[in-house]
Each structure stands twice: as structure tokens, then as C-alpha cells.
Amino acid sequence: MLRKGMIDHTKIKTLVSIFKDAGVDEVISPTTHSRFQEIEETLPLESLPPQQKVLKEPPVAPLVSPKVASSSAQVSAKSAQTLEELRTSLLSFGGCSLKYTATNLVFGDGNSKARLMLIGEAPGADEDRQGLPFVGQSGQLLDRMFAAIGLTRQESFYISNIIPWRPPGNRQPTPAEADACLPFVRRHIDLISPDFLILVGGVAAKTLLGGRDGIMRVRGSWKDYTSEAGKKMKVMAIFHPAYLLRSPGQKREAWLDLIRIKHTLLDAGVELKNPL
Ligand code: URA
Numbered sequence: 001m002l003r004k005g006m007i008d009h010t011k012i013k014t015l016v017s018i019f020k021d022a023g024v025d026e027v028i029s030p031t032t033h034s035r036f037q038e039i040e041e042t043l044p045l046e047s048l049p050p051q052q053k054v055l056k057e058p059p060v061a062p063l064v065s066p067k068v069a070s071s072s073a074q075v076s077a078k079s080a081q082t083l084e085e086l087r088t089s090l091l092s093f094g095g096c097s098l099k100y101t102a103t104n105l106v107f108g109d110g111n112s113k114a115r116l117m118l119i120g121e122a123p124g125a126d127e128d129r130q131g132l133p134f135v136g137q138s139g140q141l142l143d144r145m146f147a148a149i150g151l152t153r154q155e156s157f158y159i160s161n162i163i164p165w166r167p168p169g170n171r172q173p174t175p176a177e178a179d180a181c182l183p184f185v186r187r188h189i190d191l192i193s194p195d196f197l198i199l200v201g202g203v204a205a206k207t208l209l210g211g212r213d214g215i216m217r218v219r220g221s222w223k224d225y226t227s228e229a230g231k232k233m234k235v236m237a238i239f240h241p242a243y244l245l246r247s248p249g250q251k252r253e254a255w256l257d258l259i260r261i262k263h264t265l266l267d268a269g270v271e272l273k274n275p276l
Contacts, residue, residue, distance in 0.1 A: 061097035069095025069180040077187035083112060086187055090164055096180045098122075098173070102165035104131035108188065110158040115270055116151065117194035118142075119185065121203040121240065122163035122173050133159050138241040142200065145241065145254065149262040150272025158192050160185070162207050178207045190229040195268065197225055197233050198261065201240030208235070215239065220257045222264065236261065 064072075072095050080086035087107045093099070106123040109132050126136030134142050143153055151157055163173045163181050185208070189197065199205045202215035208225070209218060218237045225235040238257045239250055262275055 061100040062094050064095045066176050066179060070183070073180055073183040077183040080187055080191070083108070083188075083191050086184065086191060090184055093184070096163070096165065096177055098163060098165035098167055098177060101168050103128045106131055106133050106161060106164050106166070108158060108160040109133050110153040111155055112158050112192055114155070114157045114192075115195040115268070116157040116198065116265065117189065117192050117196070118146075118157055118159040118198045118200055119189075119204045119208065120159070120161045120200040122161050123166040124170050125166065128166035133161050138245060141241040141245060145258060148276045149258050149265075150275030151265075152273065155273070156270070157198075158194070160188055162204050173203060178203065182207060186228045190227050190231070193227075193229075193231060195233055196261075196265065197235040199235060199237040201237075201243065205237035209237065220253065220260065222260070234264065 073093060076089040076093055077086065080089050087105070090105055090107065099105075102123075106127045120134060120142075123133060124136050124138070127133055127139070133139070146152070146157065153159060162178050162185055164184070167173050167177070197208075199208055205215055205218050209223065211218070215237060219239060220236065222234045222236050225233050227233065236257065238261075239254050244251055244254055262272065266272060
């Protein structure tokens, strides 16, 4: 039996697991906040006329059918002529509900003039906080993998994701969410206009290559890809670094893929810095 003042660890564990299941998986403030109280304190309710005495609601995702989301994404993505315009289009796009639970838009990073573009799945907690792709543990592994073949993010590649907003609790994005964002990804590829495209993980591979085969089958071989604007490029899918962190036994296959990438890029005259 618990005496007054004692902590019930079982209850705390249950609460933490309820929060985790709901996607609340990190503490962002050392103190607790009453949001209702904060709203009341900031709104001078008594001074407002009765019809305006409504508390401000947090932004709620509008209900948008997949068809409407996709056609609005197509129009909005197509009209972007620069990376900055594409970022602005995404900021005002309402067809993907992940936007309403994310902290930041995670757009892209690296050298936008590079001949190599990498596309991952979706941001995690670190990326959501910083607004940059692949900056957490798996991103650091990805950077080390490419640095081993002489390619750095600063100089040799540009990197983005299929989904620019973090799915709550790092769940996998649904096909509907990927479809809603796809026109922006295709436009992103056209604006970078790389010669080589690397799809990092199964979600990026499935979304851009289609087909029924999973990452185990599609990874490691170059395929042809024609961009929306008609540019032909070489595309290869590789294992996601988060998967390699969970299954280090697959690092050998990942290394073989990197060697293939290195040889193809060398043959194409891409400069590599001290590759292994
Ligand atoms: N995993 C991804 O696929 N993308 C990121 O930006 C981070 C982790």
C-alpha cells in the first residue's frame, strides 16, 4: 500500500505508455503548463463583446478528400519556379494533416546545385525541432556512409524527404499522406534537377518507383527515372539508416550499394573527396 507522499511508479509507467501510444514521446518543457489558463490570461475576455467571447482554438487540420488534396498539391507545386517558392507553397498547403501536429516544415538541406539528390521518408523528432532533414541519429549515420565514399552534404548532395512534416510518434506515413505530398516531391526533384537520385528506404522507393516489390528486392541497382519535366536520371534505392541501426547485419549490403554508387558517380565525372 502506498503511504501519503509516495510515488506510484506503476501508475507513472502506465501514463507514460499512454502518452507514447498517442505520439507524445518527448518532453519539451521542464515545467507543466495549463494551456487553458494561458489562453484565458492572454485574452481580455471581459473587454470583448459577447459574440467574440470565444477562446482561440489550436489550428485543426481541415478535412480534405485525397482527390482534392492531390489536385490542389499539383496546382500549387507546379506554380513554384524556385525552391523558395516551393517552400512557400508547402507552407500554405492544407492537404496533409501532418502539418498540424508538426513543429516545423522540414524542406531540404545540402548543395542545391549538386548532381546527386537523396530522398528519405519523413522527419523524426530532431528534424521536426530543427526544421532540417536527417539531423538525428540516422541522419548522422547517413552522412558518415556517404562521406566514406567521398560525398558530403555541404558539397556533393542535396537531401529532402517524401513527407516534409513529422508523423506523430514517428509512425510510418500512410500512402494517402505520401500521395498528397508527391506533387511537391516531384517538383522538388525538377528544381534540383540532379543526374542521380538515391531513394533512402522503402517508403521513398515505393512512392517514387511504384511497383509491388519491397526495399529488399529493389535496393542496390540503378534504374531509369524520368522527371515530371522530362529529364532522364539514374535512380537507386538503398536501405534506410534507421533500419541499419536496428539491423547492423545488413550493413554489408548497404556498403555494396555505396560502392556501386561511388563507381557510377566516378564514371560520370563527379568529384569525390578522399573516398575509401
Ligand atoms: N528519417 C527520414 O527518413 N528523414 C529524416 O529527415 C530523418 C529521419
